[in-house]
Amino acid sequence: MTLEELQKREEEEFNMGPLPVLTQSVKNNTQVLISCRNKKLLGRVKASDRHRNMVLEKVKDVWTKVPTNGRSKKSKPVNEDHYISKMVLCGDSVIVVLRNPLMHRQQERTCPLRWE
Template identity: 65%
Template sequence: MATVTNPSVDELEKREEELFRTGPLSVLTTSVKSNSQVLINCRNNRKLLGRVKAFDRHCNMILENVKEMWTEIPKTGKGKKGSTPVNKDRFIPKLFIRGDSVILVLRNPK
């Protein structure tokens, strides 16, 4: 019978590091190392453009110099005709975002 050995803490850390370098989280890893911007599409239908300072395996992230962008349809008091969507944005210097609200992360092509 073969014995099953539990991996040591060092081996687990090496595996996780390898996954961060080669797997889907490699986009975040390269962004942290190169201090480049990423575009994050969120579940609240907003987009975040900023620099990733730290992240974990759940896609929780700490972001800096974030521009949050969204579209609002203004509510008019005189009926529902003629209301055109308005693009809005705001600047957030430091932001923590929970991973469960992240849909997509894209590298900035610049």
């Protein structure tokens, strides 16, 4: 396989499947929701590769914690979060990458599709 064919194939891979979500996020500086093994990340992708390794900025790290009261009695789960300004995320911990659902809903409300 020549170098040109390899580059063309790699470009096609980035335009098909799940990778366009990442490439569009990098180009448009939009937020994505990333589901990892034990938490969810909401942030902006600055760079990514085909292995789903990512450089993220302005990340909100969210997880669920079940507190215990005294004699190992479980209470209601509590969502906890914290802010990370910049981070590198290893692609093998990524399960799902979605466009920010809240931003997507706002765009649908402001720019509804009209079929005429």
